Amino acid sequence: MAAPSWLERLRGARKTALLQDGRRKVHYLFEDGLELAEEYDLQSSQLLARKWREKNALGTTSKWQVEVGELTPAPGGALESELIKESSSTPVCVRKDTPSSFQWRIRNLPYPKEVYKVSVEKEQRCCVVRTTNKKYYKKFRIPDLDRYQLPLDAASLSFTYANSTLIITYQKPKEILAAEEELKKELKKIKAANDGDGECKTQ
Numbered sequence: 001m002a003a004p005s006w007l008e009r010l011r012g013a014r015k016t017a018l019l020q021d022g023r024r025k026v027h028y029l030f031e032d033g034l035e036l037a038e039e040y041d042l043q044s045s046q047l048l049a050r051k052w053r054e055k056n057a058l059g060t061t062s063k064w065q066v067e068v069g070e071l072t073p074a075p076g077g078a079l080e081s082e083l084i085k086e087s088s089s090t091p092v093c094v095r096k097d098t099p100s101s102f103q104w105r106i107r108n109l110p111y112p113k114e115v116y117k118v119s120v121e122k123e124q125r126c127c128v129v130r131t132t133n134k135k136y137y138k139k140f141r142i143p144d145l146d147r148y149q150l151p152l153d154a155a156s157l158s159f160t161y162a163n164s165t166l167i168i169t170y171q172k173p174k175e176i177l178a179a180e181e182e183l184k185k186e187l188k189k190i191k192a193a194n195d196g197d198g199e200c201k202t203q
Helices: 006-012 078-083 143-147 174-188
Strands: 014-020 023-029 035-041 047-053 065-068 092-095 101-107 116-121 126-131 137-140 157-162 165-171
Touching: 006 174, 116 157, 116 165, 126 165
Parallel strands: none
Antiparallel strands: 014 023, 023 035, 035 047, 047 065, 092 101, 101 165, 116 126, 126 137, 157 165
16 A cells, blocks of 8 residues: 555644744644644645644653754753853854745855755755855755655756855745645644634644
């Protein structure tokens, strides 16, 4: 029997939703213990944040791994994050999508635009940023394409540069756009609690 598609896995997960700070926050719990948390803008339904955590063989839950958006320090964890804070000049890569594309912003890159080269490595299923002055190199995957088992297309990749920030854009394939529309319909079926209502309603 074929493995369920990613959309089917999302449909089958236990979901709770909360309306808070102008966002719809959705939490998914999968049968294998994997957790997914997403935040959408209430007005535009645009994805603002996505993070994951899983349980290991001993049943211990890992820290949240951020895929989209920026990691917000946990209450009480401010001191720890201060101690390991990166230098303010270190390049920082953050993914912030648009309705039609996946988008990454790499801040604190001081080199001129002509130095950057952005390419697709189809065999390794990743994108690569390199500079001709050999000062910066980064590989990153597009997990959405992996989950839907879609190939990478070099023609979908582009970049711009302004204000010490490299902005990399990958146009979403039609399969992803269709899946996102289906997911929006699914999420509208979940009764969302308002902040302060107590328990979130589960599907």
